[in-house]
Amino acid sequence: MDELCGAHCYTIVKPLLQYAASVRSKEIQFNELTAKIQSREAIIKTLESQLEASNSHAKYCLTNADLFVNKQTLVNNIQDLIALGKKSKDQCSEDFRKKDSEILTLKSQDIKNEIKIKELEKRLSEREVEVKGPLSSSCIGKITGIFQIHVPGSDPFEVACDSSLVDSGWTVIQRRQDGSENFNRSMNDYRSGFGKLDGEFFIGLDKLHLLTKSQRHELYIYMETDNKEVGNARYNQFLIGGEQQDFKILLLGAFSGNAGNGLADSLNMGFSTPDVDNDNWWTANCAGLANSGWWFNNCGLSNLNGVYKAEDRPAYADGVAWSVWKYESLKFVQIMIKPKQ
DSSP states (O other): OHHHHHHHHHHHHHHHHHHHHHHHHHHHHHHHHHHHHHHHHHHHHHHHHHHHHHHHHHTTOOOHHHHHHHHHHHHHHHHHHHHHHHHHHHHHHHHHHHHHHHHHHHHHHHHHHHHHHHHHHHHHHHHHHHHHSOOOOOSTTOOSEEEEEOOTTSOOEEEEEEOSSSSSOEEEEEEESSSOSOOOOOHHHHHHOEEOTTSSEEOOHHHHHHHHHHSOEEEEEEEEOTTOOEEEEEESOEEEOOGGGTTOEEEEOOEEESSOOTTTTTBTOOOBBTTBOOSSOSSSOHHHHHTSOBOOSSSOSEETTSOOOSSOTTOOTTSSEETTTBSSOOSEEEEEEEEOO
């Protein structure tokens, strides 16, 4: 059967086999062409990417002209910055000079302030020493009598207080009433004081200086004549200097009273005694002539430490005198001081 079909079948199948072989050949050629096309497309895409990258880079590439312009602009900017820097440096230098000057001024002021602070600290320290000591006391709040008081610079001492003649709180510094005490004394006696506090006495210039120095005082002088006439002189300030100032009246405030200003010529006068002449009378010593100690000027208007005259009171020259009120020796005198309130 096969032999019978062989020739006939081959005749029929041969064109088919030839066609199939042709189709197969075409398929291979198609595949090869497809592969080439894909390869070419890949090459095209690569070239397009390179071209795009090249174009992108070209945007940042400058010509020589562009580079020159940009370089000149950069140079100009740098020069501007240098000029600005120099200007800033000059300004800073000027500012530094001003600051240096201000610093020197402040240092000078600081030195002055330091000196002033040390001075104030010294004064404060001295003041603290004074304050730590006994505080000043007086006759304020006390009745008439003898009491102990404290004054800076001295041990406590007794004084006569009076609250009857004027008002309360007065410290009696001198009293004349009967001639029982001798007031014709030396400077040493007048400095230390003498007499009895319940009788005739003088408190002493040293104590009087410390009292009036410790705080502001006023002065009151009470006087009586033999005919019981009463006179008074009041001064709203009173300060006595120390030994180095001859115990002069440094401060004598406004006068009031009915007996006249008998201390008008005693302000700034030192205290004179028969053995120490501090008056202004060039001919002689007023204290020696008056036999007493007082703040004489030219032998002047008053002398309440003069010789007490139990009789012959009109004899004024060496008597207990306040001549601007009465031209006679007075019967009773009490000199008092009180701290100003």
